[in-house]
Amino acid sequence: PQTPNPREPHEALLPLIEEDWVRLNPAYEVWVDLKNKQVIVGGRISLREGLLEMFACPMDTKEHESVISTVSNAQSVHTGLLTTGAIKGLPGYWTEETGVVTAIGPVLNIDVVWLEGTGEEKERKQVNAKEMVIDLESGKSLQHDWVFAGSRWWQDPDDPEYREYQADWGDMICVSNFPSAMIDLNVESSSSNASLAFGANPDKTPSLGQPVLLFIKPDLSTNPAEEEVAAATKRRDALEAKMRAELDARMKEIEEREKKLNEEREAAAKGDDGAGETDTSESGKTENDKSDG
Numbered sequence: 001p002q003t004p005n006p007r008e009p010h011e012a013l014l015p016l017i018e019e020d021w022v023r024l025n026p027a028y029e030v031w032v033d034l035k036n037k038q039v040i041v042g043g044r045i046s047l048r049e050g051l052l053e054m055f056a057c058p059m060d061t062k063e064h065e066s067v068i069s070t071v072s073n074a075q076s077v078h079t080g081l082l083t084t085g086a087i088k089g090l091p092g093y094w095t096e097e098t099g100v101v102t103a104i105g106p107v108l109n110i111d112v113v114w115l116e117g118t119g120e121e122k123e124r125k126q127v128n129a130k131e132m133v134i135d136l137e138s139g140k141s142l143q144h145d146w147v148f149a150g151s152r153w154w155q156d157p158d159d160p161e162y163r164e165y166q167a168d169w170g171d172m173i174c175v176s177n178f179p180s181a182m183i184d185l186n187v188e189s190s191s192s193n194a195s196l197a198f199g200a201n202p203d204k205t206p207s208l209g210q211p212v213l214l215f216i217k218p219d220l221s222t223n224p225a226e227e228e229v230a231a232a233t234k235r236r237d238a239l240e241a242k243m244r245a246e247l248d249a250r251m252k253e254i255e256e257r258e259k260k261l262n263e264e265r266e267a268a269a270k271g272d273d274g275a276g277e278t279d280t281s282e283s284g285k286t287e288n289d290k291s292d293g
Contacts, residue, residue: 004028010071012115012211013042015122024080028072029213032080038217039080043070045210048202053176055110055129056214061170067132067200068112068212074151074167074182077216081148086218088150090232091184092177095239096246100177103184104232105147107222110173114212129214131204133175136197141204146173148218149184173214183216 006026009017013029021031021040029042043056046063054066063069070077082088089105110129115122133142151167166180174181175198177188206212 007071009042010211013213015115016113016124016213025072025076028076029070030072030076030080032083034083036217037084037220038215039077039084041070041072041077041214041216043068043072043212043214045206045208045212047200048205048208049200052133052198052200053178054170054172054174055133056173057170058168058172061168066170067205068214070172070214073165074172075165077172078150078165078167078182081216081218084218085220085223086148087223087226087229088148089224089229090236091149091151091179091181092188093179093236093240094177095242097239097242100188101236102188103147103149103177103181103186104224104229105149105184105186106224107186107219108146108148108183109215109217109219110146111215111217112212113215114206114210116206125206127204129173132201134199134201136199141201142175142198144185144187146183147186147222149181151180151182 004027007028009029017031017040018033020035021033024030024032031040032038033040041056044059045067046057046069047065047067050065052065052067054062056068056070057063057066058073059069059071061069078088086106089103092101092103094100111126112129112132113124113126116125117123129146130142134140135142151165151171154164154166156162156164167182169180171178171180171182173183175185177184
């Protein structure tokens, strides 16, 4: 994808930005705080009420189902988390053989900070991201943990030099499970529209369009072992390869069945056409025809 031009952070965020933060990309509002081992991401409130699949998505992707639209791609946030010492895990996924396998990765604390008011009377506000999300069944705020799952790469089959980080398509901080999630819940949470479990909490969320900062801090004591992640990834890849092979076999079987049916229809159609033709053979003549001869 084309790299966007450098931009200055929104003026409403400038008083919140610390001098010792390292900006990870001049085109985005994303920094790493090496001292406190956290990543800071700028964004805007995009949804205050409604069903959620995401808590935060990159701008111009899934704002209709995300509380916050970030002025950063997901890949830069991923890089920042690695810089803090976090070890990426694995997003949740589903196969016919296993059902749902939940995400693994270090636990993340996410706080949302903004300035409220006008002029010099602005007040610093801070809310934990979980409070902005309501569990629709219990009516309480989100009780589960987010983990750094790490998404995955999409490789262009026609161009080995081109690939895309899948979370950049929208799945940055999820409340529904997606195999492309960068940050996922560590529990099963359906992405089916009929089964969405979470909604936005307007009582804890600032006004639409409000510039905010997300502070994403990993609990490094919950880092998974790299061997565990490698084994889990290998198991997932093997299960997905098996499922693809089974699907390909089914599709081939269907294609062969359709081909056979088409051949039978064509043969039957030719038989019908032959039966409708005038029979001029000797055996096809009537008695009158024979007598006239």
